[in-house]
Amino acid sequence: MSSSQDDTASRKSSFYDDKDLEQGFQDSRPMSTATITEPAFTGTANEAHEEPPRTCDDWDGPDDPANPHTWSKSKKIYHSFVPASIAFVCTLASSIYTPGRESVMADFGVSAEVALLPYVLYVLGLACGPLLAAPMSETFGRRAVYMIAIPIFALFILGAGFSQNIASLTVCRFLAGVFGSPGLSIGSATLSDIWQPHERAIPMAIYVTTPFLGPAIGPLVGGYVAWAKGWRWTEWVLLFFTVAGLAPTLGMKETYKSAILKKRAKALGIAPKHPQRTHLQAAKFFLTSTLTRPIHMALVEPVVGLFTLYIAVNFAMLYGFFAAFPYVFETVYGFGIRSTGLTFLGLGVGCVVGCAIIILFSKLVFKPQVQRSKEMGKGGKVPPESRLYIAMIASICLPVSLFWFGWSAQAGVHWIAPVIAEGVFGCGNLLIFMAATLYMMDFYGPMYGASAMGSNNLARYVLGAAFPLFVVQMYERLGIGWATSLLAFISLAMTPIPFVFYVWGPDLRAMSKYQRPT
Incomplete structure (x- = not known):
């Protein structure tokens, strides 16, 4: 990140000015946006003077409709709900399993310690978040990470529910944690894309609470489900939560500045002046x-x-x-x-x-x-x-x-x-x-x-x-x-x-x- 960008960030005075860099903050840094120009002009000199080369290295002024900061409040709230719901689901998944541990012990004939492994390995999978989210978010943008990672997360939750032995259950839940973690770790960066510094206090406070709230609600939901239906239904119910959390992403727009400008340049047929990394x-x-x-x-x-x-x-x-x-x-x-x-x-x-x-x-x-x-x-x-x-x-x-x-x-x-x-x-x-x-x-x-x-x-x-x-x-x-x-x-x-x-x-x-x- 350039020193000018750091200086700009240091002048932000909101309580959450730098909060957008928490957990998945590696993803919030913008990619370097080199000046991008059209191919060499081949018309007359007068035409060239009237239509200078276009660039896509920044917004087209403060009112650029593609800039998420200019969106309506309702649209900002909608796009803030997506990372909050996904953070809630991904952390809910960690603890919703624990009430069904005794049922797992009975079904698979394993000890209490072994039956705890699907819970433990899922939490370990969440540690992979920034390692995956940083390159994915920088390359594909925020929306693509949600659309790629969370469906794969859901597939592994589905596999966990169908598991016929403790090994497959453990592996599926670990991989679910790995693929759920990118969606969890870029949430704060997404909110920083949407809200201006003086607007971030309440959205960020609510968002950061969801990863703490999810594990607290998990045993409550899992307790009733495991009692009524058995441990497999803890995974099915989690799948329902995942679908509900993922559905809003279908109407979500990209919020990452570099990804938006790159898409705009491609649509206008503008080639980068400098090669990409x-x-x-x-x-x-x-x-x-x-x-x-x-x-x-x-x-x-x-x-x-x-x-x-x-x-x-x-x-x-x-x-x-x-x-x-x-x-x-x-x-x-x-x-x-x-x-x-x-x-x-x-x-x-x-x-x-x-x-x-x-x-x-x-x-x-x-x-x-x-x-x-x-x-x-x-x-x-x-x-x-x-x-x-x-x-x-x-x-x-x-x-x-x-x-x-x-x-x-x-x-x-x-x-x-x-x-x-x-x-x-x-x-x-x-x-x-x-x-x-x-x-x-x-x-x-x-x-x-x-x-x-x-x-x-x-x-x-x-x-x-x-x-x-x-x-x-x-x-x-x-x-x-x-x-x-x-x-x-x-x-x-x-x-x-x-x-x-x-x-x-x-x-x-x-x-x-x-x-x-x-």
Whole structure:
């Protein structure tokens, strides 16, 4: 990305100016758009003077109807619904399977650990999102990714439902996760194509909540379906959700600027002045920007390394709870498969509350800071550390919620107590994720911030796949109180992270090898 593009991005003052680079943010960078001209003119000199060569390197003015920023509000809402629904479906698919695990054990004669593999491998497949979405989105555009990846996702879900052994079920769900992940990871980039910076707060807050809400709703839906119809119907119902989520893409228009301009140039018969990036150049860029740089930043940059670890552990706990909560509520409260599914509503409510807090923080705290900055002649710029207020509060809520959940369940108090604790955890998890993401975007700028979030995405889904493999055994051996307390102590050890960066963030920026371009 050119320095001029970075400078433009740095002047955006909305709460979500850089949010479009989260999770699938690698895809939001525009391809270089070289000036494109028509073939040499062969007419008279006067004709050539009257009709200069056309170009397709930018919009035809601020009112260009092809520019998504000029679309009507209803059209923008429609195109925002597509990535939100797909993000919801792809994350719903992770946890909707878990209530049917005992049915899988009975059908295929496998242990509880083996029956958990289709869930674990699906989560691992989601880690592939940015690796696939970056080249696909850059080459084909946003709409093509949805239209290519999600139908293949649906086919593998169909295959999972028809599986006759645990191996085919596991492989189908893993590949479903792989092909569902690109549609999940480019959603925020799609919204940044559609909404101007000052319009993004509410759409982005709602969109980012859906990947947290999907896993919370999954056990509720899966519990009733598995109880009534068996585990196969968890896949069939998921297929119904997928069709409902994919159907709106049929009326969707392309939103990616480079793809729109490329299509326009082709329709007008305009050839590029400069050759397109070769496959070798594309491969080199992919290796350095999408793979190597995120890993290097996680190793040498304290902000990236610590926030990646913090968010990854929080996600791992969240996904581990989808295996642990059924054990807790069945053992202590005698809940059945349907009642246990209902308890996950606590996480869902917590996510909704977190979304509301994010919007209120944007309106009541961050925007006034931006306005004061403008009045002081600073161009609306505020220190990145302003993003960390909600993270500092949430970092205290997380260990409190874990201690609350573990010992209230251990003592057998009314079931509403651990359910409320779930809600506090879900809210805190979402707030930390959002604050850390926005902080890293402000800290490093759009280009390096995208790489920082790339390492974060990989780490959180890899750990999210690992935790469910041992969390139930940990609860069985340590007991509910101490097992959850162990997680709470880990969370407590990470509580100082946002406070440390709030105090020493400016010094770390000065020492960073990936300083934001100025």
